[in-house]
Amino acid sequence: xxxxxxxxxxxxxxxxxxxxxxxxxxxxxxxxxxxxxxxxxxxxxxxxxxxxxxxxxxxxxxxxxxxxxxxxxxxxxxxxxxxxxxxxxxxxxxxxxxxxxxxxxxxxxxxxxxxxxxxxxxxxxxxxxxxxxxxxxxxxxxxxxxxxxxxxxx
Amino acid sequence: xxxxxxxxxxxxxxxxxxxxxxxxxxxxxxxxxxxxxxxxxxxxxxxxxxxxxxxxxxxxxxxxxxxxxxxxxxxxxxxxxxxxxxxxxxxxxxxxxxxxxxxxxxxxxxxxxxxxxxxxxxxxxxxxxxxxxxxxxxxxxxxxxxxxxxxxxxxxxxxxxxxxxxxxxxxxxxxxxxxxxxxxxxxxxxxxxxxxxxxxxxxxxxxxxxxxxxxxxxxxxxxxxxxxxxxxxxxxxxxxxxxxxxxxxxxxxxxxxxxxxxxxxxxxxxxxxxxxxxxxxxxxxxxxxxxxxxxxxxxxxxxxxxxxxxxxxxxxxxxxxxxxxxxxxxxxxxxxxxxxxxxxxxxxxxxxxxxxxxxxxxxxxxxxxxxxxxxxxxxxxxxxxxxxxxxxxxxxxxxxxxxxxxxxxxxxxxxxxxxxxxxxxxxxxxxxxxxxxxxxxxxxxxxxxxxxxxxxxxxxxxxxxxxxxxxxxxxxxxxxxxxxxxxxxxxxxxxxxxxxxxxxxxxxxxxxxxxxxxxxxxxxxxxxxxxxxxxxxxxxxxxxxxxxxxxxxxxxxxxxxxxxxxxxxxxxxxxxxxxxxxxxxxxxxxxxxxxxxxxxxxxxxxxxxxxxxxxxxxxxxxxxxxxxxxxxxxxxxxxxxxxxxxxxxxxxxxxxxxxxxxxxxxxxxxxxxxxxxxxxxxxxxxxxxxxxxxxxxxxxxxxxxxxxxxxxxxxxxxxxxxxxxxxxxxxxxxxxxxxxxxxxxxxxxxxxxxxxxxxxxxxxxxxxxxxxxxxxxxxxxxxxx
Numbered sequence: 001x002x003x004x005x006x007x008x009x010x011x012x013x014x015x016x017x018x019x020x021x022x023x024x025x026x027x028x029x030x031x032x033x034x035x036x037x038x039x040x041x042x043x044x045x046x047x048x049x050x051x052x053x054x055x056x057x058x059x060x061x062x063x064x065x066x067x068x069x070x071x072x073x074x075x076x077x078x079x080x081x082x083x084x085x086x087x088x089x090x091x092x093x094x095x096x097x098x099x100x101x102x103x104x105x106x107x108x109x110x111x112x113x114x115x116x117x118x119x120x121x122x123x124x125x126x127x128x129x130x131x132x133x134x135x136x137x138x139x140x141x142x143x144x145x146x147x148x149x150x151x152x153x154x
Numbered sequence: 155x156x157x158x159x160x161x162x163x164x165x166x167x168x169x170x171x172x173x174x175x176x177x178x179x180x181x182x183x184x185x186x187x188x189x190x191x192x193x194x195x196x197x198x199x200x201x202x203x204x205x206x207x208x209x210x211x212x213x214x215x216x217x218x219x220x221x222x223x224x225x226x227x228x229x230x231x232x233x234x235x236x237x238x239x240x241x242x243x244x245x246x247x248x249x250x251x252x253x254x255x256x257x258x259x260x261x262x263x264x265x266x267x268x269x270x271x272x273x274x275x276x277x278x279x280x281x282x283x284x285x286x287x288x289x290x291x292x293x294x295x296x297x298x299x300x301x302x303x304x305x306x307x308x309x310x311x312x313x314x315x316x317x318x319x320x321x322x323x324x325x326x327x328x329x330x331x332x333x334x335x336x337x338x339x340x341x342x343x344x345x346x347x348x349x350x351x352x353x354x355x356x357x358x359x360x361x362x363x364x365x366x367x368x369x370x371x372x373x374x375x376x377x378x379x380x381x382x383x384x385x386x387x388x389x390x391x392x393x394x395x396x397x398x399x400x401x402x403x404x405x406x407x408x409x410x411x412x413x414x415x416x417x418x419x420x421x422x423x424x425x426x427x428x429x430x431x432x433x434x435x436x437x438x439x440x441x442x443x444x445x446x447x448x449x450x451x452x453x454x455x456x457x458x459x460x461x462x463x464x465x466x467x468x469x470x471x472x473x474x475x476x477x478x479x480x481x482x483x484x485x486x487x488x489x490x491x492x493x494x495x496x497x498x499x500x501x502x503x504x505x506x507x508x509x510x511x512x513x514x515x516x517x518x519x520x521x522x523x524x525x526x527x528x529x530x531x532x533x534x535x536x537x538x539x540x541x542x543x544x545x546x547x548x549x550x551x552x553x554x555x556x557x558x559x560x561x562x563x564x565x566x567x568x569x570x571x572x573x574x575x576x577x578x579x580x581x582x583x584x585x586x587x588x589x590x591x592x593x594x595x596x597x598x599x600x601x602x603x604x605x606x607x608x609x610x611x612x613x614x615x616x617x618x619x620x621x622x623x624x625x626x627x628x629x630x631x632x633x634x635x636x637x638x639x640x641x642x643x644x645x646x647x648x649x650x651x652x653x654x655x656x657x658x659x660x661x662x663x664x665x666x667x668x669x670x671x672x673x674x675x676x677x678x679x680x681x682x683x684x685x686x687x688x689x690x691x692x693x694x695x696x697x698x699x700x701x702x703x704x705x706x707x708x709x710x711x712x713x714x715x716x717x718x719x720x721x722x723x724x725x726x727x728x729x730x731x732x733x734x735x736x737x738x739x740x741x742x743x744x745x746x747x748x749x750x751x752x753x754x755x756x757x758x759x760x761x762x763x764x765x766x767x768x769x770x771x772x773x774x775x776x777x778x779x780x781x782x783x784x785x786x787x788x789x790x791x792x793x794x795x796x797x798x799x800x801x802x803x804x805x806x807x808x809x810x811x812x813x814x815x816x817x818x819x820x821x822x823x824x825x826x827x828x829x830x831x832x833x834x835x836x837x838x839x840x841x842x843x844x845x846x847x848x849x850x851x852x853x854x855x856x857x858x859x860x861x862x863x864x865x866x867x868x869x870x871x872x873x874x875x876x877x878x879x880x881x882x883x884x885x886x887x888x889x890x891x892x893x894x895x896x897x898x899x900x901x902x903x904x905x906x907x908x909x910x911x912x913x914x915x916x917x918x919x920x921x922x923x924x925x926x927x928x929x930x931x932x933x934x935x936x937x938x939x
Contacts, residue, residue, distance in 0.1 A: 002851065085282060086263075088205040115262065116205035117439070119853035120861060 005110040005131050009138050013145040015099040022076050031140035054126050087116035110134040158579035158880040162820040166742050167672035167679050171824035176664040185403040188358040191373050193431040199421045200277035202267040202284045204259035207515040207852025209288035218283040224276040229268040231256035247632045249480035253416045260478035261517050263443035268420040293515040293852035297473040300512035307513045316513045318480050321490045324506035324571050332467035332504050336458030340542045345921040346531045348450040348846040351523045355405025358435035359418045361425035369396050376401040377411040378697025383689045401687035407659035409521035412483050412699050413446050439857045448523030450475040451531040455539040463549050465558045468502045472509040482520030484527050485629045491527025494571035495620045498536035499580045500558040505570040515852045524897035526621040526700040533617040537902030551614050575788045576882050583878045587792035587814045609799040611911025615903035618790040621891045622705025626782045638707040639693035640714040643776040646764040648757030649681035655695010656707040657687045666821045674715030676742030676756045701891035710781035712886040717777035722759040728768035787882045787890035791815040793899050795907040804930025808871035816878045817892035826892050833896025839865045841904035845923050
C-alpha cells in the first residue's frame with residue numbers, strides 16, 4: 001500500500017534558523033508525535049520508538065530516520081524506515097524551504113509504503129494516522145520555531 | 155440409460171433422516187479438537203512471518219528472542235537445512251516448497267522462523283523479537299505480470315521462468331474451426347477470484363516424539379491422516395511404523411486441511427530434536443494468509459452456437475495463479491485437476507481447453523475448496539458462458555440449456571474432454587426446478603418490474619460435477635493410488651465397529667457409514683460404532699476431500715459388508731442345516747429359499763460366528779475391503795436464484811434460491827440437506843463477499859474476518875431444496891456424493907441472476923465478489939454512459 005501526502009507550513013523564523021533546526025536529529029525527533037524514546041546515532045541519523053495504535057495493530061514501532069540535506073540549503077529529504085508486529089513502514093518525506101518575507105515557507109511531501117498487518121487496515125484507518133504523524137511533525141517544527149517557543153529555552 | 159425418480163427409497167437403514175450420532179458431543183461442547191489436547195512437558199511453537207512479499211533475507215538475529223525467559227529454541231531455514239528439512243515436496247511432488255525461508259521470501263506472511271517456548275504467549279512475544287533484515291525485491295502479483303518473466307521468482311529452479319506448466323485436452327484445430335464457422339460466438343474473460351476455505355477451526359499440530367519408544371505421534375488437523383503419515387515418513391526417513399497420526403474431531407476442512415504446512419514440519423522437527431511434545435495452533439491470520447487458498451483462475455471462455463441455439467464448440471484458455479510454489483492439491487496426472495468437466499451438462503460436438511500455471515509472490519495452494527479438483531472453476535466458466543450465450547442469442551437461458559443438455563439416452567456419455575458421465579436426466583431435473591420456483595410467473599413479474607425501471611434477475615446454473623477420485627489407473631497422489639478402505643468387525647452380540655480410511659470434518663460419517671453397513675448387514679445403525687482418523691487402527695485410505703468419501707469409502711463399506719454377509723451365509727447354512735445354495739438373504743435375514751419362517755438374523759449369525767462356527771471355517775465375523783472405483787461419479791443439479799438489485803446502493807437481495815440436487819442414492823436426507831445448506835452459504839459468500847486480494851505491492855488485504863467476510867444468519871438467504879434421484883450404475887449402492895455440489899453450482903446462479911437483473915443497463919459481466927460497490931459502480935457507469 002502506497003500513500004502520499006503534502007502540505008505547507010509558514011514558519012515565523014528565518015530560513016537559516018529553520019534550516020539549522022531541521023538539520024539537527026534531536027530537534028526533528030522532538031517534533032515527531034507519540035515518540036517514547038529517541039537516540040541520536042550520528043549528526044544525520046536517529047532511532048525512535050513510537051507508540052502506534054492503528055486499528056488492531058497496537059504497540060511500539062521502531063523507526064530509523066536518516067536526514068539527507070540537499071546542497072544549497074533549499075531542500076531536506078528524510079527517509080524513515082521501520083515497523084513492528086510483522087509490519088514494515090517506509091516513509092520518504094521531503095521539504096522545500098524558501099524565504100517568505102520575514103518568515104520561511106516549508107512545502108512538504110510524504111510518501112508512505114506499508115506492508116504487513118498495518119497495510120491490511122490501511123485504506124480505512126492508517127491514512128488519517130499517517131497523515132497525522134507527518135503533518136504533526138511539520139506543525140511541531142513550526143511551533144518550536146515560533147518566537148514564543150524560541151524565546152523560552154526548554 | 156439411467157432411471158431418475160423423484161424420491162429416494164427408504165429401506166432398513168438407508169434413506170432415513172437418522173439424527174447424527176456425533177451431534178450429542180458436539181452440541182454439548184464435548185468434541186475433542188486438536189487444541190483440546192495437552193501432554194505433560196508440552197511446549198509451544200510460534201512462527202515468524204515475512205512482511206515482504208519478495209525480499210532477500212540479509213540476516214536473522216535470534217539474540218533478543220533467545221534472551222526471553224522461557225524461550226527454548228529459535229529455528230530458521232538454515233537450521234532445518236542442516237537436517238535436510240528446509241524444503242519439502244509439494245502435494246503432487248512436481249515442485250518443492252520452503253518450510254522456513256532460505257535465502258529469500260516469496261510471499262507476504264511466509265514462515266521465516268519458529269520460536270519454541272514454554273508457553274504460547276512467550277513463543278508469540280519472542281517471535282516478535284526475532285530480528286530479520288530484508289532486502290526488498292519487486293513483487294509479482296498476478297499471472298499476466300508473471301508470464302512476462304521480467305522478474306524471475308524461483309532462483310532455486312533450473313528453468314529460469316515463472317511458467318510452471320502447460321496443460322491441454324481436446325481438439326484445438328477442430329474447436330477453432332467450429333468456432334470460426336459458428337453463427338454466433340461469445341468470448342469473455344471470467345475470473346474465479348482467489349478465495350479461502352477458512353474453516354472455523356484453523357490448522358494445528360501436537361507433535362510428540364517419545365524418547366522411550368522412538369515413535370513420533372502427531373495429533374493433526376488432517377483430512378488425510380494416512381497420506382500424511384506416508385509423506386512424513388518419506389520426507390524424514392522415519393519408518394512408517396514409528397509414525398502415529400491421530401486426527402481428532404475437526405472443525406471444518408473444505409480442502410484446507412489436506413496439504414502439509416510448515417508449522418507441522420517445524421513442530422515435528424522440534425519435538426524430534428528436543429524430545430518433548432511441541433504444539434502449534436495457527437491464528438486466523440496465519441490460516442488466511444499462508445494455508446491453502448482456492449481458485450485464482452483467469453479463464454477466457456469462448457462458445458460457438460448456431461442461430462437457433464445449438465452449441466457447436468467450447469474453448470477455454472486459463473491462466474492459473476499458483477502463488478510462490480506449485481502446491482496445488484491435484485492428483486499427480488491431473489495438474490489442472492478435473493477442469494476437463496468444463497463442457498458441463500451440455501453436448502458439445504467438440505471442445506478444447508488449455509491452462510498455463512504461473513508462480514507469483516502470493517501464498518501457495520490451490521486446494522479443492524469444497525470441490526473436486528477445479529470442478530468449481532470449470533462449472534462457473536461454463537455456466538456463466540451459457541448465460542452470456544443466451545443473452546447474445548436473445549434466448550431464454552432455460553430454453554438454451556434444455557436444447558443442449560446431454561440427453562438421458564446418451565448415458566454413459568463420453569464427453570469431448572475425456573470423461574464418461576455415468577448417469578443423469580438433466581432435462582427432468584431442470585424442468586422440476588422451473589416448475590417448483592414458478593419460472594414463467596417470475597419472468598412475467600420481471601417484465602412488469604422492468605417497465606417500472608426495477609432491477610430483478612433470475613439466474614440458472616445446471617452444473618455437472620466429476621467426483622469420487624478415483625480409479626487407480628488414472629488417479630494417484632505421489633504414486634499412492636486413490637482407492638479407499640473399510641474394515642468392519644461384527645461383535646458376538648450383533649453390534650459392530652467400522653473403521654475407514656476417510657476422516658470426517660463435519661460430514662457426519664459416524665452416522666452415514668453406520669447406515670450403509672446397517673443396510674447391508676441388517677444391523678441397527680445405532681450399534682455400529684464408526685472410527686476414523688487413527689492411523690494405528692484404521693485401514694489405509696486417502697482421506698476425505700473432493701467429494702470422494704461416499705463414492706469411494708462408502709463403496710468400500712458396502713463391499714466389506716457384503717464380504718461379511720457372504721461369510722455369514724455359510725454360517726447360516728450350517729445353522730439352518732441347508733445347502734449353501736439354498737440359503738438366501740431376504741428382508742435383511744438369511745432364510746432357506748421359500749421358507750421365511752426358517753430364518754436367522756445377522757445378530758444370531760454373529761453370535762454363532764464366535765460360539766458355533768461352521769466346520770472348516772474361520773471363527774469371527776469381520777472383513778476389510780479396499781475399493782478401487784471403476785469410474786468417477788457425476789452428481790448434478792439445477793439451481794435457480796432470484797434477486798432484486800437496488801441501483802442506488804448496489805445492494806443485492808437474494809429473494810429466492812432453489813437447489814435441486816441429484817446425487818444418486820441418498821443415505822441420509824437430513825445430512826444431504828445440511829450439506830447443501832452449508833455449501834450454498836459458502837457459494838453465496840464467494841459470489842458476494844469473499845476474496846483474498848493482494849495490492850500491487852503484494853500486500854494481502856484480507857487477513858482476518860473483518861476483511862474476509864463470513865456470512866452470518868442475518869445475511870444468509872433462505873434456501874429451498876429438492877431432489878431428483880439417479881443412482882450411479884457403477885457404485886455398489888448407487889451413491890454419487892453431494893457435499894460439494896452446492897459450492898460448485900451456486901456461484902454461477904447468483905452471478906447469472908445479478909447479470910440478468912442488470913441486463914437492461916447493458917451490463918454483461920462483473921467478476922466476483924459482487925460487492926455493493928462493484929454493482930453500484932456498474933449501475934452508475936451504465937446510467938451515465
